Amino acid sequence: MRFALAGNPNSGKTTLFNLLTGSTAHVGNWPGVTVDRKEGTYRNKGVKASDACERIDIVDLPGIYSLSPYTPEEVVARNYILDEMGDGPDLIINIVDATNLERNLYLTTQIMESDIPVVVALNMTDVLHRNGAKIDERALSERLGVPVVAISALHAEGIGELMNRACEVAKKGRKGSSVIEDSPMAEAFGRIVDLFREKGLSHPVFRAVKAIEGDILYTGDNADVARRIEEIKHNIALRPELEGDFEAAVADARYRYITEHYKSAITRPSGKSGRSTSEKIDSVLTNKVLGLPIFFLFMFLVFHLTFAEPLMFTDRFVEDGIPSPGVLLQTWMGNFTDAVTEATAGLLESMGASDWATGLIIDGLFAGVGGVLSFLPQILMLFLFLSIMEDTGYMARAAFLMDRPLRRFGISGKAFLPLLMGFGCSVPAMMGTRTLDDEKERRLTIMLMPFFSCGAKLPIWSMFAAAIFPNNADKAVFAIYFIGIAAAIGAAIVLRGTILKGAASVFIMELPAYHWPKLRNVAANLWEKARGFIVRATTIIAGATIVIWFLSNFDFSFSMVDPNSQESIVGVLGSALVPIFRPLGFASMPDAWKAVVAIVTGLIAKEMVVSTLGVLYNPEVEGDALEDDAAAGALAAALVASFSPAAALSFMTFNLLSVPCMAAVATANAEMRSGKWLWITIGFWLLTAWVGAFIVYHATRLMGF
Amino acid sequence: MQKSLDQLTPGETGTVARVGGGGMIKRRLFDMGITPGTEITLKKTAPLGDPIEVEIRGYALSVRKSEAEAVVMNVEGGASL
Numbered sequence: 001m002r003f004a005l006a007g008n009p010n011s012g013k014t015t016l017f018n019l020l021t022g023s024t025a026h027v028g029n030w031p032g033v034t035v036d037r038k039e040g041t042y043r044n045k046g047v048k049a050s051d052a053c054e055r056i057d058i059v060d061l062p063g064i065y066s067l068s069p070y071t072p073e074e075v076v077a078r079n080y081i082l083d084e085m086g087d088g089p090d091l092i093i094n095i096v097d098a099t100n101l102e103r104n105l106y107l108t109t110q111i112m113e114s115d116i117p118v119v120v121a122l123n124m125t126d127v128l129h130r131n132g133a134k135i136d137e138r139a140l141s142e143r144l145g146v147p148v149v150a151i152s153a154l155h156a157e158g159i160g161e162l163m164n165r166a167c168e169v170a171k172k173g174r175k176g177s178s179v180i181e182d183s184p185m186a187e188a189f190g191r192i193v194d195l196f197r198e199k200g201l202s203h204p205v206f207r208a209v210k211a212i213e214g215d216i217l218y219t220g221d222n223a224d225v226a227r228r229i230e231e232i233k234h235n236i237a238l239r240p241e242l243e244g245d246f247e248a249a250v251a252d253a254r255y256r257y258i259t260e261h262y263k264s265a266i267t268r269p270s271g272k273s274g275r276s277t278s279e280k281i282d283s284v285l286t287n288k289v290l291g292l293p294i295f296f297l298f299m300f301l302v303f304h305l306t307f308a309e310p311l312m313f314t315d316r317f318v319e320d321g322i323p324s325p326g327v328l329l330q331t332w333m334g335n336f337t338d339a340v341t342e343a344t345a346g347l348l349e350s351m352g353a354s355d356w357a358t359g360l361i362i363d364g365l366f367a368g369v370g371g372v373l374s375f376l377p378q379i380l381m382l383f384l385f386l387s388i389m390e391d392t393g394y395m396a397r398a399a400f401l402m403d404r405p406l407r408r409f410g411i412s413g414k415a416f417l418p419l420l421m422g423f424g425c426s427v428p429a430m431m432g433t434r435t436l437d438d439e440k441e442r443r444l445t446i447m448l449m450p451f452f453s454c455g456a457k458l459p460i461w462s463m464f465a466a467a468i469f470p471n472n473a474d475k476a477v478f479a480i481y482f483i484g485i486a487a488a489i490g491a492a493i494v495l496r497g498t499i500l501k502g503a504a505s506v507f508i509m510e511l512p513a514y515h516w517p518k519l520r521n522v523a524a525n526l527w528e529k530a531r532g533f534i535v536r537a538t539t540i541i542a543g544a545t546i547v548i549w550f551l552s553n554f555d556f557s558f559s560m561v562d563p564n565s566q567e568s569i570v571g572v573l574g575s576a577l578v579p580i581f582r583p584l585g586f587a588s589m590p591d592a593w594k595a596v597v598a599i600v601t602g603l604i605a606k607e608m609v610v611s612t613l614g615v616l617y618n619p620e621v622e623g624d625a626l627e628d629d630a631a632a633g634a635l636a637a638a639l640v641a642s643f644s645p646a647a648a649l650s651f652m653t654f655n656l657l658s659v660p661c662m663a664a665v666a667t668a669n670a671e672m673r674s675g676k677w678l679w680i681t682i683g684f685w686l687l688t689a690w691v692g693a694f695i696v697y698h699a700t701r702l703m704g705f
Numbered sequence: 706m707q708k709s710l711d712q713l714t715p716g717e718t719g720t721v722a723r724v725g726g727g728g729m730i731k732r733r734l735f736d737m738g739i740t741p742g743t744e745i746t747l748k749k750t751a752p753l754g755d756p757i758e759v760e761i762r763g764y765a766l767s768v769r770k771s772e773a774e775a776v777v778m779n780v781e782g783g784a785s786l
Binding site: 403 | 762
């Protein structure tokens with residue numbers, strides 16, 4: 001059996017999906033588009049193993065408000081429901097937020113038009129009851145003609161019953177029904193349905209509604225059918241305020257039906273809207289005076305808790321202060337990877353491994369991968385805060401607050417969410433641009449994404465901040481984030497005035513009711529990110545680290561040379577590229593090729609910059625190469641010798657603004673769906689990086705650093 | 706009298722007379738529940754003056770003033786236009 005999960009955004013769909021599938025969930029892509037396709041398996045322990053309902057595949061459809069043809073999410077959802085890909089569902093679980101019944105049922109009226117069995121999962125009934133309201137599920141079920149089961153996804157209540165009812169009805173068939181049958185258009189509508197029935201097409205009711213809306217996808221390829229539909233539609237008299245707009249007429253009919261028939265299923269205590277708590281919270285968080293300062297305070301706290309060496313004021317009470325959770329976890333992770341490295345080194349020595357093999361494994365592989373992994377805690381901290389903001393509903397408020405200032409640069413407040421995600425990782429952030437309706441705005445947002453310093457770049461900032469700006473580490477990191485935002489604003493203005501002419505797209509966005517963040521959702525999100533990062537670290541990055549180690553230990557005739565010497569392959573290549581980077585300040589020292597090589601490997605993955613610098617600048621610490629403090633100190637000393645403060649900032653800026661990583665390039669390619677735009681984007685990133693680093697270097701010099 | 710949704714003052718309620726504009730924006734407004742006869746209350750404007758937050762069908766929706774302009778509202782007070 002295969003069930004699809006459909007519902008509005010913020011209806012608790014993700015919570016229900018995580019609850020049903022648990023650890024079996026995995027994320028893929030819908031064919032042709034890069035909308036996430038989440039799948040998992042539900043095991044029904046209450047039935048025999050031979051029962052078809054014992055094992056149910058759950059497919060999570062994207063959160064949508066409508067099955068209109070305007071966004072990729074909506075198209076994916078309806079193609080799947082209509083079984084366009086041949087793997088359609090046996091049943092649709094339509095999750096409906098009981099506290100927001102009218103708008104949620106709008107999608108239900110559309111899903112009901114398919115011929116697939118449907119069960120309505122009425123979520124958040126507990127919240128409704130707490131507000132003193134009552135809902136009559138039986139009346140609702142009779143109206144809809146499908147089972148309605150009250151559940152609480154949050155408290156895992158009613159799930160067993162939901163799945164049992166779903167199984168019962170999945171085994172029976174269902175005929176689509178539409179609220180249009182109850183509207184002034186009913187007669188004409190019936191004739192169009194008959195037309196599709198005659199042609200033997202699946203989901204005739206659904207197709208007929210789409211035909212009335214003028215959605216040519218569902219008139220089929222039969223010109224005769226299309227002509228007859230037009231004739232029938234010609235004789236429909238719409239109410240004057242609809243101005244002859246059939247799409248409007250259908251939407252109007254749906255809401256009229258919902259208002260007339262379903263609203264009565266809820267009885268509310270008088271004078272209570274049910275939104276009072278969210279309204280109270282918003283009276284502070286989107287307050288005219290306090291809203292923006294509080295938003296920036298939140299942003300500051302997120303970064304402070306993730307990156308601050310001592311937390312504010314704590315150094316007054318404790319010597320050296322208390323490190324932020326992010327830094328503390330990073331230290332532990334570092335200690336762990338060091339311990340593993342040391343143990344492995346000891347093992348290799350006892351096995352009598354050759355210097356060559358020990359070098360490859362310890363100095364190449366472990367140093368590279370371990371260094372990158374030690375930053376995982378901070379990346380996850382950032383994701384933790386982003387997930388919480390998303391899960392509570394604050395992200396939408398951030399868009400509400402930031403739309404006005406962003407629109408000036410041709411970006412809508414909605415783009416703020418993916419851009420903020422960009423601080424975590426460009427890849428999901430670029431995928432998040434799918435919530436934007438306008439193609440140009442999506443391209444613009446994707447092109448700006450690298451400027452919002454992602455988690456993988458953090459090791460670079462941390463390393464340089466600690467080595468070059470030991471007394472102002474947090475300020476240096478903050479400066480980099482600031483440079484990125486300034487570059488994004490400048491780039492947005494330039495792009496909107498040239499190759500992406502136009503204004504910010506529409507902004508019609510729900511401000512969902514506030515919820516406590518759900519641990520399971522946040523944990524699932526974090527786990528997914530952590531796994532992705534660890535997989536990359538142990539595959540692409542490990543592979544690249546070995547390649548770099550090889551290139552830096554061998555020359556073109558494949559004979560071993562002094563590690564990191566200019567005779568090595570990497571030294572020769574780096575030296576050749578040095579002239580391009582000379583105007584940027586960091587390529588004037590004799591060993592400048594090392595920085596250039598780090599830049600080049602950084603195009604593959606930003607984690608590579610630190611590991612490359614580690615391998616290339618790591619001077620031999622005699623017989624003591626594993627003493628991490630000594631090695632780190634030696635690396636810092638090497639960096640201080642090679643980078644002036646201005647050159648360090650310039651180097652950081654180039655890495656900030658250039659091509660983020662191969663994964664991001666692949667994502668940009670998939671999202672833009674245009675080879676031409678991909679190359680424009682890559683060129684744009686490299687050009688901006690060069691110009692940005694040039695400006696930063698010379699500006700810093702002028703300021704006397 | 707009639708005025709567009711963006712012209713409502715905070716706390717003011719009206720009913721939708723008709724929705725102008727066209728194409729995707731109009732469809733989006735309809736999908737979100739802004740159909741003729743619907744009651745809408747303007748809750749507040751964002752700190753920098755735009756967008757606005759309205760309450761409709763028991764939930765909170767945020768729209769930019771430029772999109773709200775397309776929504777013509779019937780409000781109490783004054784003579785009908």
